[in-house]
Amino acid sequence: MYAVGIDVGGTYTDGALIELPARAVLRVAKVPTDPGDLAGSVLRCFHSLSVPAPSLLSRFCVSTTLATNTMVEGTKKDVCAICIGLRPSRPIDYANEVVSIDGGHDASGNEASPLDLSTLTSAMAHVKSSSFAISARFGVRNPEHEVMVANEVLRVRPTATVVRGSELVGVLGMEERLFLAAKNAELIHVMRGLIRAIGSVTKVPVSSTYVLKGDGSLISSEEAALRPIMTVLSGPAASVVGGSLLSGSRDALVIDIGGTTTDISLIANGRVRLAEEGAMVGGARLRVPAIDITTIALGGNTEIYCDDRRPRLGQRAIHPMCLAPDAPRQMKDRSFLFPVPGKVYGITPVDLFRARGRSDHGDKGIATVALAALAQACDLSIDELFESLEDAIRYRLLRSLSAALTGTMLPEGGDADALLKGGPHLRTVLRIGVPIVGIGAPVRPFLDLLKGRVECEIIVPEHHEVGNAVGAVCTNVFVRKEVAVRCEPRMMQGEEVMTFSVTMPDGQRTFQSRDDAVEFAMAVGTSEVRDYMERSRARKYQTKVDVRDITYQEYGLRKVAETVVTVTAEEQ
Amino acid sequence: MVRHMDLLAEELLEFRERDPARYRRLIQEGMLAELGFEIGSKSAKVGTIEEVKAKHRPRDAMYASISDAVIAGNRSKVEELVAASIAQGKDPLDVVTNALMPGIQTQCELYDRGDAFVPEILMSNNAMQGGIKLAQEKLGDVPTKGKIASFVAEGDLHDIGKNIVVAILRANGFDVLDLGRDVAADTVVSAVKEKGLQMVNGSTLMSTTKAGLKKTAETLEEEGLSVPIACGGAAVSRSYVETFGNSIYGRSPLDAVKIATEVCSGKDWKEARKTLH
Numbered sequence A: 001m002y003a004v005g006i007d008v009g010g011t012y013t014d015g016a017l018i019e020l021p022a023r024a025v026l027r028v029a030k031v032p033t034d035p036g037d038l039a040g041s042v043l044r045c046f047h048s049l050s051v052p053a054p055s056l057l058s059r060f061c062v063s064t065t066l067a068t069n070t071m072v073e074g075t076k077k078d079v080c081a082i083c084i085g086l087r088p089s090r091p092i093d094y095a096n097e098v099v100s101i102d103g104g105h106d107a108s109g110n111e112a113s114p115l116d117l118s119t120l121t122s123a124m125a126h127v128k129s130s131s132f133a134i135s136a137r138f139g140v141r142n143p144e145h146e147v148m149v150a151n152e153v154l155r156v157r158p159t160a161t162v163v164r165g166s167e168l169v170g171v172l173g174m175e176e177r178l179f180l181a182a183k184n185a186e187l188i189h190v191m192r193g194l195i196r197a198i199g200s201v202t203k204v205p206v207s208s209t210y211v212l213k214g215d216g217s218l219i220s221s222e223e224a225a226l227r228p229i230m231t232v233l234s235g236p237a238a239s240v241v242g243g244s245l246l247s248g249s250r251d252a253l254v255i256d257i258g259g260t261t262t263d264i265s266l267i268a269n270g271r272v273r274l275a276e277e278g279a280m281v282g283g284a285r286l287r288v289p290a291i292d293i294t295t296i297a298l299g300g301n302t303e304i305y306c307d308d309r310r311p312r313l314g315q316r317a318i319h320p321m322c323l324a325p326d327a328p329r330q331m332k333d334r335s336f337l338f339p340v341p342g343k344v345y346g347i348t349p350v351d352l353f354r355a356r357g358r359s360d361h362g363d364k365g366i367a368t369v370a371l372a373a374l375a376q377a378c379d380l381s382i383d384e385l386f387e388s389l390e391d392a393i394r395y396r397l398l399r400s401l402s403a404a405l406t407g408t409m410l411p412e413g414g415d416a417d418a419l420l421k422g423g424p425h426l427r428t429v430l431r432i433g434v435p436i437v438g439i440g441a442p443v444r445p446f447l448d449l450l451k452g453r454v455e456c457e458i459i460v461p462e463h464h465e466v467g468n469a470v471g472a473v474c475t476n477v478f479v480r481k482e483v484a485v486r487c488e489p490r491m492m493q494g495e496e497v498m499t500f501s502v503t504m505p506d507g508q509r510t511f512q513s514r515d516d517a518v519e520f521a522m523a524v525g526t527s528e529v530r531d532y533m534e535r536s537r538a539r540k541y542q543t544k545v546d547v548r549d550i551t552y553q554e555y556g557l558r559k560v561a562e563t564v565v566t567v568t569a570e571e572q
Numbered sequence B: 001m002v003r004h005m006d007l008l009a010e011e012l013l014e015f016r017e018r019d020p021a022r023y024r025r026l027i028q029e030g031m032l033a034e035l036g037f038e039i040g041s042k043s044a045k046v047g048t049i050e051e052v053k054a055k056h057r058p059r060d061a062m063y064a065s066i067s068d069a070v071i072a073g074n075r076s077k078v079e080e081l082v083a084a085s086i087a088q089g090k091d092p093l094d095v096v097t098n099a100l101m102p103g104i105q106t107q108c109e110l111y112d113r114g115d116a117f118v119p120e121i122l123m124s125n126n127a128m129q130g131g132i133k134l135a136q137e138k139l140g141d142v143p144t145k146g147k148i149a150s151f152v153a154e155g156d157l158h159d160i161g162k163n164i165v166v167a168i169l170r171a172n173g174f175d176v177l178d179l180g181r182d183v184a185a186d187t188v189v190s191a192v193k194e195k196g197l198q199m200v201n202g203s204t205l206m207s208t209t210k211a212g213l214k215k216t217a218e219t220l221e222e223e224g225l226s227v228p229i230a231c232g233g234a235a236v237s238r239s240y241v242e243t244f245g246n247s248i249y250g251r252s253p254l255d256a257v258k259i260a261t262e263v264c265s266g267k268d269w270k271e272a273r274k275t276l277h
Helices: A038-048 A066-073 A117-124 A144-156 A174-202 A221-226 A234-247 A349-356 A364-377 A382-406 A415-421 A443-448 A464-474 A514-535 B002-018 B020-029 B049-056 B061-072 B075-087 B092-113 B118-139 B160-171 B185-195 B211-222 B253-264 B269-276
Strands: A002-008 A012-019 A024-032 A059-064 A079-084 A097-101 A131-136 A161-164 A209-212 A218-220 A252-257 A262-268 A279-281 A284-286 A294-296 A302-307 A310-317 A436-439 A478-492 A495-504 A507-511 A541-554 A557-571 B147-153 B175-183 B199-203 B229-232 B247-249
Touching: A002 A038, A002 A234, A002 A464, A012 A038, A012 A464, A024 A038, A024 A464, A038 A174, A059 A174, A059 A234, A059 A464, A066 A174, A079 A144, A079 A174, A097 A117, A117 A144, A131 A144, A131 A174, A144 A161, A144 A507, A161 A174, A174 A209, A174 A221, A209 A221, A209 A234, A218 A221, A221 A514, A234 A252, A234 A262, A234 A436, A234 A464, A252 A382, A252 A443, A262 A382, A294 A382, A302 A349, A302 A364, A310 A382, A349 A364, A349 A382, A349 A443, A364 A382, A382 A415, A436 A443, A436 A464, A478 A514, A495 A514, A507 A514, A514 A541, A514 A557, B002 B020, B049 B092, B061 B075, B061 B092, B061 B118, B075 B092, B075 B118, B092 B118, B092 B160, B092 B253, B118 B160, B147 B160, B147 B185, B147 B211, B160 B175, B160 B199, B160 B253, B175 B185, B185 B199, B185 B211, B199 B211, B199 B253, B211 B229, B211 B247, B229 B253, B247 B253, B247 B269, B253 B269
Parallel strands: A002 A059, A059 A209, A079 A097, A079 A131, A131 A161, A252 A436, B147 B175, B147 B199, B199 B229, B229 B247
Antiparallel strands: A002 A012, A012 A024, A209 A218, A252 A262, A262 A294, A279 A284, A302 A310, A478 A495, A478 A557, A495 A507, A541 A557
């Protein structure tokens, strides 16, 4: 049984052919990504893997930046936003038509005003869009009106694409959900097109094609075409999962060093840690689950230059001199030593490691000459220059390691910063409770610099350069569904009575007894999780139910505000 | 409700044994319950009344006497002194921030320690308003620190605590809209939309009505207004406020000022909670 994983990144498309169930890496491939033709990039990578029998692949997993890029760049908008019970403040950002109708619920999930379906029906006659995004006031507490509107839209336009805000996320903020629904509707066509194109060029049946989600789990291609927004940030998630799998550590601090940036992320028990606030995409927070990641500007191609006779490690990425096709001509004048704008080739960590003998990537002669020129410009001996630059890299890595572990980036030049740096008589060593796993092509020499400054195992696994592709294929289908039982006091005949409300996929039910409500919440969660696993073609899976109370103290007594039932299912 | 009153009565009796003098004072005020005093957890008094006064007293002799007049609640004297200062060529805004404000700050702090009472706050506020009015005539509008609304949760008619919070917030330079008592979540939300408020303040005395605060916080969030609610009152505790989002807990009226300062300076509720909870 074979499986293929392909990660379409911004610069490179990586692929790995794996033998299951041993998860042995048989072949790897790396081809440049053509941003204008993602399906073509997948195909070229797929070809380089020379897959024996594409139609017999047991699993074909793709992680792609498509959703992320489309979110940042945007496509032609063809979405009609339907708002129930609220007027949106900035619909122009995500929809080209808006219909506002009366309806919606209150915070407890009770109807706030009756749903005005007749206004919708008459407005539908003029709507030109073929996609619809629907969000109702407190639709996350009671989605009844959203469901009724979706049914009505489908009755009038049976072929329309309809997305409801509350089926994507459970957060408060009606317009935020409307925005997500509209973006999701926009992405559906793009994602569907890509999945079809990949299927037709690779001859892999759609029924064994999977797409990676931003939380590091897999979804079936059908599910990806329904909720493509969940694939945002799946690239970084793939790297982290891959790092953990290749190293065989289910708990690890994964460091992915690329050309431009270093991404650091924690993995616990085989699952990536999720960002509390959702994904950061193009400077905006998207409230969909995605990996919690610390990103810094440090990679193989980070610029090293001379400033005021001092060697500096910059922020921007250029191309390494020792890989330049015409390096001697590039080095004719001394401009490559300075941060001139528009510079293409210059000194980078790749050159430093080559000159120092820490790696064998690139032309050693060129690297040595370039570094010697920098040493001269800075009035340093070559050894002093090496030491100063390696210190700068080591320190930037240590600083971001501590940020990933503590959640706070130490302010540069502060007290904590000085302690981390240490001095001639103080060597600060970070004792880290999990192994560090390095992936990405240039990672090894970087991690060598950490030796003596961190106290933990440092693993650079075999095939680490295609860790993201391995991550995409070796992860599994996973789902987590939270159903809340909200306790609310109600006055009935002058008496205070507690009621317990549970939100279902198509409405809300209220109970008089907590036990009945919790039992019902479990049933709702379990059936939704089962549906998801069926849709994802997971045949064998294990379901777990966890019940947790959110409590507060009142007059010396513990009281329950909410009971959260969490149902998870993981493919075996 | 019944158990709540019982417990309170028990605490009161215990308190009477321990500190009879202070107990009498509080009973005189008749609002122990309404303010949600947590007996025993009251901030420890540091220094004497005189020391508190000295801490805030302006260096400038003229300003010091204005501040003293505010503390004394003597409106006519404040007006006379402020008019004289402005006539001398003092910057009216400087008079407000460095002469009038220290006076009311002293009074608020004394109140927080239990060394001053509601009527005194109201008198000091009145005296200060007299001074501000004169400065305003000279200056146009004195910039406010932020726009806030205060209300008592739906179903609750106890508003003494809310009135104190309103007075203290106003005294500290906030523009406060008083929405009154028994206010529904939707009324608060429309006020926020119409007046462009930065924060709302909700209080409740009864445990049966505290859900109104949660409802208001969630409705503000659902409507995407990014306006947090500061919650307080006898029936509200920090742990209760932490069971829902978009909210910050405050124990005393001075806490309300701290929360308002954080929120109106641009912090969101999570950052404000981090600094204050």
